[in-house]
Amino acid sequence: MKIFEPFNLKGLSLTSKIAMAPLTRRRCTREHVPVAIMQDYYAQRASAGLIIAEGTSPSPNGVGYANMPGLYNQEQVVEWKKVTDRVHRAAGKIFLQIMHTGRVGHLNNLPIGAQVIGPSAIGQNGEVATYDLGKQLYSVPKELTLQEVEDTIQEYVTCAILAMESGFDGIEIHGAHGYLPNQFLNLSSNQRKDSYGGSRENRMRFLLEVVKCCCDAIGSSKVALRISPFSYADVNEDESELTALYTDLMAPLNALNLSYLHLSHMGEPLPVKFNLWGKIRDLYSGNLMLCGDFSKESAEDALQNKNADLIAFGRDFISNPDLVERLKNNWPLQERDRTYWYTIGEKGLTDYSTYE
Numbered sequence: 001m002k003i004f005e006p007f008n009l010k011g012l013s014l015t016s017k018i019a020m021a022p023l024t025r026r027r028c029t030r031e032h033v034p035v036a037i038m039q040d041y042y043a044q045r046a047s048a049g050l051i052i053a054e055g056t057s058p059s060p061n062g063v064g065y066a067n068m069p070g071l072y073n074q075e076q077v078v079e080w081k082k083v084t085d086r087v088h089r090a091a092g093k094i095f096l097q098i099m100h101t102g103r104v105g106h107l108n109n110l111p112i113g114a115q116v117i118g119p120s121a122i123g124q125n126g127e128v129a130t131y132d133l134g135k136q137l138y139s140v141p142k143e144l145t146l147q148e149v150e151d152t153i154q155e156y157v158t159c160a161i162l163a164m165e166s167g168f169d170g171i172e173i174h175g176a177h178g179y180l181p182n183q184f185l186n187l188s189s190n191q192r193k194d195s196y197g198g199s200r201e202n203r204m205r206f207l208l209e210v211v212k213c214c215c216d217a218i219g220s221s222k223v224a225l226r227i228s229p230f231s232y233a234d235v236n237e238d239e240s241e242l243t244a245l246y247t248d249l250m251a252p253l254n255a256l257n258l259s260y261l262h263l264s265h266m267g268e269p270l271p272v273k274f275n276l277w278g279k280i281r282d283l284y285s286g287n288l289m290l291c292g293d294f295s296k297e298s299a300e301d302a303l304q305n306k307n308a309d310l311i312a313f314g315r316d317f318i319s320n321p322d323l324v325e326r327l328k329n330n331w332p333l334q335e336r337d338r339t340y341w342y343t344i345g346e347k348g349l350t351d352y353s354t355y356e
Ligand SMILES: Cc1cc2nc3c(=O)[nH]c(=O)nc-3n(C[C@H](O)[C@H](O)[C@H](O)COP(=O)(O)O)c2cc1C
Pocket: 021, 022, 023, 024, 025, 054, 055, 097, 099, 174, 176, 177, 226, 264, 265, 266, 291, 292, 293, 294, 312, 313, 314, 315, 316, 341, 342
């Protein structure tokens, strides 16, 4: 089957076309430093063709969720290096997802001196768990000045460099699911009047500058991008505007010659998604990874029909560390259980068994 064939990802040899999707598990210290059990967790899953490690903030301003990882200081480099060493010793390949939460967070989860920021001072609807205050409404973000926009882009670049220092094989910029670059794309979160707001070209600028600057810093073959056209972050957006936005994005992305473009879908399927994903496949000239409730059969179909080059699995990798072997041998999968997705400790992280 195609999914089990090796794949040459711009010079990086993958043992299969199956990726482990980035999965926030919130096991880190309060200071957003990875802990030892994360080494076991990722090493257990090293038979994935590619692991994309969980969303990790490039900045103290971007750790909006309690206990999510960061990569902006040397202590974090040291601990992430232990993770990548373990994965490489198990013959795996691992990218880091760089995820700046922007307005999706609460001040109480941020280190002292950091601030919740966004393209505009428009709060995210809903509540978020905090360290000390229980559930709270999302903090209203501070609108970034032009200088702060530049500084934030530089934080991504520094993080990309630190990711190389930490032994990652590459990085995936999180441009999906309503986090910072996505907040710049969407009119509902970006009401800026300067060169980062207004027209589609302006709203795409932050995302494209982040990706381009990271490519310049570590090489485009090590940089990937995740986007989520028509995922839940886009519910307040105009459908034709969004279609035009994601269509317009493809020409500048083609020019960047990335490792791969990752399309993610979460939640209820929207019919328009499938039309747009097909359109993106036609317009995008590089490697395309798809993610969102795939089974072995639907993944194989997508590859056979040339709708994708790689398929990522999320929830099934949480409960099946040996997912590739299970799929290969048609062994049953252990159930998806959300109880321990975001809890502290080993339970639900490293205690899922391989198939006996
Ligand atoms: C517990 C959990 C944590 C997640 N964390 C992230 C994340 O850090 N970054 C990201 O881009 N997507 C994240 N996602 C979305 C997954 O990467 C994936 O897109 C989603 O689970 C759909 O794939 P699946 O149907 O194979 O599970 C998360 C999903 C879950 C269930």
